[in-house]
Amino acid sequence: MSKILIGRYVPGNSLVYKMDPRGKLLVTILFIFIIFLANNWVTYAIITIFSFLAVAATKLKAKVFWDGVKPLIWLILFTSVLQLFFTTGGQIYWNWIIFTISSYGITNAIYIFIRFTLIILISTVMTVTTMPLEIADAMEWILTPLKYVKVPIDKIALVMSIALRFVPTLFDETLKIMNAQRSRGADFNNGGLIKRAKAITPLLVPLFINSLETAVDLSTAMESRGYRDGANRTRYRILKWSKYDLYELAYFIILVLLLLVFRTK
Amino acid sequence: MSIKFEKVSYTYFPGSPLEKKGLDNVSFKIKEGQFIAIIGHTGSGKSTLMQHFNALLKPSKGRIEIAGQTILPTTSNKNLKELRKHVSLVFQFPEAQLFENTVLDDIAFGPKNFGYSEQKAKEKAWTWLTRVGLPKSVANRSPFDLSGGQMRQVAIAGVMAYEPDILCLDEPAAGLDPRARKQMMGLFSKYQQEGHTVILVTHNMDDVANYANDVLVMESGKLIKHARPAEVFKDRSWLKEHYIEEPKASLFASKLTNFTFSNTPLTIKELVKGIENNLKE
Numbered sequence: 001m002s003k004i005l006i007g008r009y010v011p012g013n014s015l016v017y018k019m020d021p022r023g024k025l026l027v028t029i030l031f032i033f034i035i036f037l038a039n040n041w042v043t044y045a046i047i048t049i050f051s052f053l054a055v056a057a058t059k060l061k062a063k064v065f066w067d068g069v070k071p072l073i074w075l076i077l078f079t080s081v082l083q084l085f086f087t088t089g090g091q092i093y094w095n096w097i098i099f100t101i102s103s104y105g106i107t108n109a110i111y112i113f114i115r116f117t118l119i120i121l122i123s124t125v126m127t128v129t130t131m132p133l134e135i136a137d138a139m140e141w142i143l144t145p146l147k148y149v150k151v152p153i154d155k156i157a158l159v160m161s162i163a164l165r166f167v168p169t170l171f172d173e174t175l176k177i178m179n180a181q182r183s184r185g186a187d188f189n190n191g192g193l194i195k196r197a198k199a200i201t202p203l204l205v206p207l208f209i210n211s212l213e214t215a216v217d218l219s220t221a222m223e224s225r226g227y228r229d230g231a232n233r234t235r236y237r238i239l240k241w242s243k244y245d246l247y248e249l250a251y252f253i254i255l256v257l258l259l260l261v262f263r264t265k
Numbered sequence: 266m267s268i269k270f271e272k273v274s275y276t277y278f279p280g281s282p283l284e285k286k287g288l289d290n291v292s293f294k295i296k297e298g299q300f301i302a303i304i305g306h307t308g309s310g311k312s313t314l315m316q317h318f319n320a321l322l323k324p325s326k327g328r329i330e331i332a333g334q335t336i337l338p339t340t341s342n343k344n345l346k347e348l349r350k351h352v353s354l355v356f357q358f359p360e361a362q363l364f365e366n367t368v369l370d371d372i373a374f375g376p377k378n379f380g381y382s383e384q385k386a387k388e389k390a391w392t393w394l395t396r397v398g399l400p401k402s403v404a405n406r407s408p409f410d411l412s413g414g415q416m417r418q419v420a421i422a423g424v425m426a427y428e429p430d431i432l433c434l435d436e437p438a439a440g441l442d443p444r445a446r447k448q449m450m451g452l453f454s455k456y457q458q459e460g461h462t463v464i465l466v467t468h469n470m471d472d473v474a475n476y477a478n479d480v481l482v483m484e485s486g487k488l489i490k491h492a493r494p495a496e497v498f499k500d501r502s503w504l505k506e507h508y509i510e511e512p513k514a515s516l517f518a519s520k521l522t523n524f525t526f527s528n529t530p531l532t533i534k535e536l537v538k539g540i541e542n543n544l545k546e
Contacts, residue, residue, distance in 0.1 A: 011283070173361075179321045180362040183354040184423060185346055185378025202374065205364035209409065 008068070010128045014059035015244060021134035022141050023245040027252050028126045035115055037259040044114055046262065050255045051118045054125055068124030069117060076116040084109040132164045137237060155229075162218070170211065177206045266333060268318075268431070268462075269294045273327035275313055275486075287313035288324070289486040295479055297431070297462045300454065302473040302494070304466075304509065305483030311435075311466045312357075314483065318433050318464065319352040320345050332430055350379045353429035357436045359420035363408040368419050369394065371408050376427045386426075393422040398448055414445050421449070425456065432456065433464040438472070450476060474498065474512035474531035482509070498531055 016024075038044045055065055069076075083105060090103035127135070140157035147153050178188065181202045188199055275288040288310050295301055303311050316322040317329060320336050329336040332351040353375075356362070365371035369390050376386035394404055397418045403411060408419050421437060434453065438446040454476050457463040467473060473480060473494055480497045482490040484507060490497060498504065498515055511519070514536040515529045524543040530536040 010281075176356060177362055179316065179354070180356050180359065182321060183319060183349055183356075184362070184375040185349060185427075186374075187346065187378075189342060202362075202364045206361055210361055 008124070008127045009131050010060060010064055012058065012060060012129065014057060014129075015247075016054070016058045016125060016129045018242065018244045019129075019248050020239055020241055020245045021130045021138035022239055023241070023248050024126045024130055025135060025138040025142065027248060028123055030252070031122050032119055034256055034259060035118060037256070037263055038111075038115075040262070040264045042262045043259050044111060046258050047118060047255065048114060050251070051121055054251075055121055058125055058129055060128060064128055065121055065124050068128070069120050072116070072120060076113060076120075079116065080109040080113045083112050132167075133161060134237070134239075136160045136164055137235075137239060141239070166211075166214070169214070170207070173210055174203070174207060177203055177210075266297050267294055267330075268297065268332075269330040270317075271328045271330075273317065273324045273329060275317070275322060276325045279325065286486045287322075288317070290327075291486075291488045292327075293481060293488055293491050295481075298457070298460060299462060299479050300457045300477050301462070301464045301479045301481065302467055302477035303464065303481045303483060304468070304470070304473060306508065308485075309483040310486040311483050313486070314481075315354060315433050315435055315464070315466055318431065319349045319354055321354065346379070350427060351429055352431040353424050353427070353433065355421055355424050355432070355434045355437055357439060358417075359424070359437070360413065360416035362420055362423075363416060366407060367405050368399070368408050368411070369404045371419060372423045372426050375423050379427050381427070389426045389428075390422070393426040394419075397422040397425070397452060414441055417441065418449075421452075429461070431462040431464065433466070435466045436468065437465070438467075438469070470498075470510045470512045471514075471532075474514065482507070494531060495528070499529060 035047060038047050084101060085099045085105065087105035087108045088100050088102050089105075090107075092100060092102045094101040130138075136157065139160070140153060143151070143153050143156070182188070184202075186199060186202055188196070188203070191199070270291050270293050273288055273291045274286065277283070277285045277287050291310075291314065303314060305311050313322065317324060317336070318331060320340060323336060323340055324338055326338060332348060334348050336348075363371050365374060369387065372390035372394060373381075373386040376389045377383065381389065391401075391404070395401065399415060399418050399422070403415065403419075408416055411419065417437075425432065432453070437453070438449050441449065450472055453463050453465065457476075465472065465477065477494050480490070480492060480494050481488060482497065489507065498511055501511070501519070504511060510516075512531050514533050515531055518524070518526050518530050518536055518539060521540070521543075524540065526539045526543075528535070528539075530539045
């Protein structure tokens, strides 16, 4: 059962999987900024095409991405609808008390919809093709400059990796204890709020005890292998910059240039 | 009554890239009241199979008849309590499921859930506390103060206390010392002789030889053999082919090349008898 999906990672081996997590993380963050460069139909069309090509490059089923967008679809629609009714300007088609549908409103609503959806799609591309631990490594790398202002990046990174590493373990453990208590007649699904809250004690107590035991075991194991705080150490997962990352960077630069050329000044 | 599996398949994460078959078209029929062993390698589907007995997992395809109930892929998650009262599971390292303040309360948790009165549940808890071999003095202590072996005993008492007709155990003796192991296996054997069904998932072939009267052999989600222990351990080349160990007694007998055994001995008793017969001649 330890092969459970951690975060949203989906195994695969297309081009996007071969890219360095640092590059993917950086490009994803920058993407959120450069999407604001788009301000007319042409630039929105360009960024949409570029995004969908990136999605296609993962060679994953469309469902994976739909699952990424789905939880936020109502938020996106709500924001778009707000834009639609409350933006004034341009030609006005309909007006009722404070609600207005105008040509500006329509275009703005569509822009916001596209912007939101693309940001989610691109971050999904990153999260489904990069393992959480790789993302943690990438974040550590990005935060490295903070070392010079005495931020304990090593420790933060260690805490982050350990937390991520134990998500599936905890998940397995929860499932196991739930099943064991269900076998003993515990009922987690029926009854009112108070009954359900009570029913969770037989789950939480063992879970806490197990987690504490695991934590103690882990620290013993680390110390017995010579782990010392603040020592310089080599890495197990070495991140490498490859030609695929150059493609990615080139792709991104072309996108930025196109946006700069075609945007309304 | 009997336990019947009809073409049962189970798929983990259907439709995702991690899709995996846990059970593949498994069919068998076993009589209740027996001591049944399920053997096979890690990942062969033993635990998946076990979780089907009380509908913790429901088949993706096929049907199961157990304890007078039928489990189908469409069976609802509600109202499974009645089934779980009759068919109970003890998972690997069951000491992880303890949570109450006292040992006695923990053992009484199951009986209370299944509708025993407070009074009756406590009574049952006392009975099973002693039956699993715990001293009475631990009853009011916290289960977390006990040794690992004793915690295991408390957990097992907690399941046996409501006396399920069918008791399924996943490696209950893993990590116990030989004496505790023997004591625990004796407990299950006695429980079976009192008219209950015991289903044991194990890697220990001596336990299979000593206690089981029916064996299911699993391999990559398929049931590859269903027979009596003598039948399963008879074919040495088949065992080798499927990387299944022999019981110690039969292994020992096979090394005694100048002795002849009419039947391959499976238990120490049979081995001793066989050697005696050879020495007489």
